Amino acid sequence: MSIPGLGQIAPPQPTTASATRTITLRPFWEYRFEVSRRSGPTTSSATASSLANPAASTSAAASTNATTIRLTTGKAERDGTELALNHTYAFPRGTRARILTYTGATLEVAGELPASERVAEYARPEDSPEVQVLNLHFALQEQRKKARERRSAGGRPDPPPGPRVLICGGPDAGKTTVARTLTGLATRAGGQPLVASLDPRDGMLALPGTVGAAVFGTVMDVEDPAGGFGVRGTPSSGPSAVPVKLPNVYYFGRERVEEDVPFWRTLAGRLGGVARAKLAADSAVGETGLVVDTPPASVAKGDVEMLRHAMTEFAANIVVVVGSPDVHAALQRAWGSNKTLYGEPVTFLHLDKSDGVVPRDYEFAKFTREAAIKEYFFGDAKRTLSPFTQSVGFDDLAIFKTPDDAQGDYDNGPAGLERAEISAEMSHWTLAVMNAAVSDPPETIRQAPVMGFVAVADVDEDRRRLKVLSPVSGRLGNRPLVWARWPEPYINLLG
Structure with a gap:
């Protein structure tokens, strides 16, 4: 296999089928798609009725070996990060993503046909699960405003920082998507949220097998396969179109928390200490607060204690459970009467699981791990590293x-x-x-x-x-x- 940056000549790539068509979205509708993981011609296998009669045409975008999307009218975003009008975004192989609009939008999709795609339609905006996430963001903004006022007023030497949100739920519940969305919305509002990932399968801003935390003071990369949480958002030997983040990373070296719970608890404690220190030292970060993504949890497997440990280490005052009513009830029973180290009560919220969440099968997880390692050392189609x-x-x-x-x-x-x-x-x-x-x-x-x-x-x-x-x-x-x-x-x- 030829790798860019090593002086080898890449073999010619096969010609890929191409189409250009227009997708019209009404308020709170979503366009969900997955780019094929394989080179070569691909066809759409799951197209909604809205895509039943696309106007197919040939496009030079096929030569990019990716699916491209351009916002032509309206406003739209990917997980809280807004798309620029009339800018073409190229999504690499293996990308699973969704484009959401709150006001209505028109998209031009070109290049390779996605391996799967559909439009999530809602008769009423309030039927969309994203309404709950948006309302949560507005509630967090109110808490951030109060945190800013507390710091400006003086008085107490260590006023409580802004909201510390712990996001949890079962496997494939969409926790990371909620975390990215809240992060993107906070950044768009001018905040600098501190984000932590305790799930070693993901490796936020690092390779899989790690846990870490970073301040997101700038926009996330819309084209990143990981939605802005991937390795392309970190410092490297090449230029980046999006300002990089500087994460604190610890190496867990296992796929699942249960393979070494004591060590995971140790690393969660270290990250929690880093987070508390950052919230206290940086006023902009402290006012915006913290978003924590946690590993999959199950009441049957006894994971409530794991979540309680994370809640304590990060002094979480808001616990969001995505799906999993049993996890929500168990946490309320176990922790409902407790307070944070700042003396605040803990609020428990339950969000509906989005019907667009796709389970991560073994092959997809393997592909994303390999892609992250390759990208870490060699870059991607837009940034070749040596x-x-x-x-x-x-x-x-x-x-x-x-x-x-x-x-x-x-x-x-x-x-x-x-x-x-x-x-x-x-x-x-x-x-x-x-x-x-x-x-x-x-x-x-x-x-x-x-x-x-x-x-x-x-x-x-x-x-x-x-x-x-x-x-x-x-x-x-x-x-x-x-x-x-x-x-x-x-x-x-x-x-």
Whole structure:
């Protein structure tokens, strides 16, 4: 496979079927689509009645190998981030997205036909689940106004910050979409929300397998497959059309929280401490508040305690449950009479699950993980990065790994790390570069923030050397590297 940035010549791509058509949306209607994950001709497989008679025509946009959308009239947005009028947005392969309008809009869809698409129609605006999200945003704006007034009035030395919203629910409930929407709306209103993701499957502004937090003081990238939460929103060796965010990232190295609950609790506590300090130190962030996206939760699996821990660490005063009435009821029973560390009562809200939420199947999750890793090192169609490749002696590196049989427990805390031995098994894994010293204790290294990631392209066991791929040049031996068990090495970046 040819990869841009390595001097290889990419093979010619097959010609793709193309069409251009107009989609007309009424107030609170949504256009939902998924771009094909495969190269080559594709056809639409799930078109709503509104798309039954499109005016198909040939378009040069097909050569971009993506679906493009242009807002021609009205106003529309993707998860809270407004689309510019008459600007063409190109959505890469594997993108699942929705375009929503509150006032009515006309879209021009061109390029490859999406693998699936439909228009969500509502006879009355109040029937749309987005009305609940919009009303929540307005309520949060009122709390932000009060937080601003408290800080301006003085008096109490540590006035409560703006709203701290914890979003939870079951699997595939649309929690992250709600988090992105609230973030986008707050940013459009001039705020600087602090956003945290505690779900290691997503890896907000970082690779999967991480948890992190960042201030969103600028707009999000509409074309980002992850809706603005993806790796293209972070600093890199290439230019970016959208101002980058600077996240605090910790490496969990597992796909699911239940694989090492004690370590997840430790990292959630560290992120909560970072969040509280940021809310106190930065007045603009403190007034806007916090949005926290949590892992999927189930009452049957006993996940209420996990959510209670997150509520405590982030001092959440608003808990939003998307779908999952049982989770909402269980949290109210367990936490309804408690107060935050600022002495505030906790408000519990239940939002309806959108009928547009599509379950993440294994193949889709695998595709998005691979795409995030590739984009981290090589960029995308609009921004080609040139990663640095170096051959490093294994004995010049400090590589640690979590023992396969070490899960951690509540009595002894998170599992520790041990020095890794050179092995061909390391090939194609990504390693986290930790912001710690090589001489630090293993538990300190594991709980340290992440500076970045490198990929092991090849292992020469006889010569005890590794070929390592990194976003920028630099000496690796002065920082410890952590080799965790997820995400797995599905791809060969230099193949």
